[in-house]
Amino acid sequence: MPLSTQSQSQDEQYVLVANLDNARNLSNILKAITCKDHAVFTATANGLKVTVEDCKCMQANAFIQADIFQEYTLKEDMVIFQINLTVLLDCLNIFGGSTAAGASTALRMCYMGYGHPLLLFLEEGGVVTVCKINTQEPEEPIDFEFSSCNVTNKVILQSESLKEAFSELDMTSEVLQITMSPSQPYFRLSTFGNSGNAHYDYSKDSDMMELFQCNKTQTNRYKMSLLKPSTKALAISCKVSVRTDSRGLLSLQYLVRNDNGQICFVEYFCCPDEEVEEE
Amino acid sequence: TYLVHILDDIFCLQFSGVMTTISKLTKTCVLRLTPDHLFFILPGKVTNGGVGMWCQLLQANFFQEYQMEGVTSEPTLSSVGRVVTHDVPVDVIPRRLWQEFQESGVPDFDVSVYLPPLKTMKSVVDRMKNLSNFLVMEANLNGDMNLKIQTDLVSVTTHFKDLGNPDGGPTQSRDPEVMAEVTVDIRKLLQFLMGQQVNPSKALCNIVHQNVVHLVLLHEDVSLQYFIPAVS
Numbered sequence: 001m002p003l004s005t006q007s008q009s010q011d012e013q014y015v016l017v018a019n020l021d022n023a024r025n026l027s028n029i030l031k032a033i034t035c036k037d038h039a040v041f042t043a044t045a046n047g048l049k050v051t052v053e054d055c056k057c058m059q060a061n062a063f064i065q066a067d068i069f070q071e072y073t074l075k076e077d078m079v080i081f082q083i084n085l086t087v088l089l090d091c092l093n094i095f096g097g098s099t100a101a102g103a104s105t106a107l108r109m110c111y112m113g114y115g116h117p118l119l120l121f122l123e124e125g126g127v128v129t130v131c132k133i134n135t136q137e138p139e140e141p142i143d144f145e146f147s148s149c150n151v152t153n154k155v156i157l158q159s160e161s162l163k164e165a166f167s168e169l170d171m172t173s174e175v176l177q178i179t180m181s182p183s184q185p186y187f188r189l190s191t192f193g194n195s196g197n198a199h200y201d202y203s204k205d206s207d208m209m210e211l212f213q214c215n216k217t218q219t220n221r222y223k224m225s226l227l228k229p230s231t232k233a234l235a236i237s238c239k240v241s242v243r244t245d246s247r248g249l250l251s252l253q254y255l256v257r258n259d260n261g262q263i264c265f266v267e268y269f270c271c272p273d274e275e276v277e278e279e
Numbered sequence: 280t281y282l283v284h285i286l287d288d289i290f291c292l293q294f295s296g297v298m299t300t301i302s303k304l305t306k307t308c309v310l311r312l313t314p315d316h317l318f319f320i321l322p323g324k325v326t327n328g329g330v331g332m333w334c335q336l337l338q339a340n341f342f343q344e345y346q347m348e349g350v351t352s353e354p355t356l357s358s359v360g361r362v363v364t365h366d367v368p369v370d371v372i373p374r375r376l377w378q379e380f381q382e383s384g385v386p387d388f389d390v391s392v393y394l395p396p397l398k399t400m401k402s403v404v405d406r407m408k409n410l411s412n413f414l415v416m417e418a419n420l421n422g423d424m425n426l427k428i429q430t431d432l433v434s435v436t437t438h439f440k441d442l443g444n445p446d447g448g449p450t451q452s453r454d455p456e457v458m459a460e461v462t463v464d465i466r467k468l469l470q471f472l473m474g475q476q477v478n479p480s481k482a483l484c485n486i487v488h489q490n491v492v493h494l495v496l497l498h499e500d501v502s503l504q505y506f507i508p509a510v511s
Contacts, residue, residue: 084432084433086409087410087432087433090406090409090410091406091433091435093406094402094403094406094407094435094437095399095402095403096402096405096406124399125399126440127395127399127437127438127439128437128438129403129435129436129437129438130435130436130438131433131434131435132433132434132435133432133433134431134432134433
């Protein structure tokens, strides 16, 4: 395969080298967090974390563990850079994004360190495309301090059940309201749009509800524009966990299976919309 | 008077395939008729940055009856056939302007190379158009072709190898490794690639360094030639 014929000496100059036999195992998960132009890439020994933020109150993260890659070599403890995500996706999909049988694009991603562009070598059917994408000074991602010890309410649902609701969400509603409670309605999504209010209820006894741990009744509203992009993560996931802490901060975690059946995670954090008065 | 009869379904289909390809490139074009051929011409003035296109058909393959007489004073043209009847609005071009539409001579090109699979070219150029307005096409006599875009943000190069070079191309005195290149408007190249309805039996590209890209598609007896000038 052409990509692996790069000599050893060439490899030594890179602080990060990551190879994938199927570039879709990266591009598909990145599509699920694409809501802004720029993303911060953080590479550690565990793997790659890609972060997108909006308005300082929403954050989306995609995690691609080191063992997803056919080769993953990191020469420093942590490598971090910012890059234009839409440009990166156009490059990863240069041979077309289709899932044609048998045709897959191989990827080799190389980074020389601070100030250098990200290099992508993509190969399909003997044709090689080389991309050099400029990197930027990374903005430190926000730490929302969402701790597993501080979780007020938690449910895990099969994604199938939420897909219909999210695809039908009334976009004329400025907010999405989430109610979680140990008593009725248990788990409710509500919108308040031009044509009226809509509620989607999920009972704790439903087949789709894999876990139900709600201790206290909480109702929080989140800006629709911030949460709507999470629909893309929902679309490729099989399960989703919904958690809130005492501040009403929302954590959505999606379990995604890639083309090889391996598991990756996508996570969305969203701050509650403070301006709206409770009913 | 021009009188043509369309032969039967098979040729009708092929003719309409050609018409569809051409209609994706232009809404009006010039139809030039000679005793043996039909030419559909989009006479973009290449020197002014316009795109030029020629499509040449051997009329015997398409029309059962094909009669041509000299120019008449009656500018009425219609074609009537057993299978298809069309009255196509036509402007007759005055005889004094005919020399503009003579078949263009083959330009003196630097490199002639077979094109890669059009489907791959289409995917790549379609993505590249999101990144840049201009694209560099380069090729050499070693059968190598590169498509490149470069902006402040990103550079992308797709390398095609072992494409082969047609016989009867430029002279052997040229170093086979040296590339001839043209910077083109990416939308013009994409327009050409998107318009292809039929897989050609032969597809090749002639490059005049920093001047023009001449694309030639051959499908049996239909040839489609497309000129994309260098951006100034």
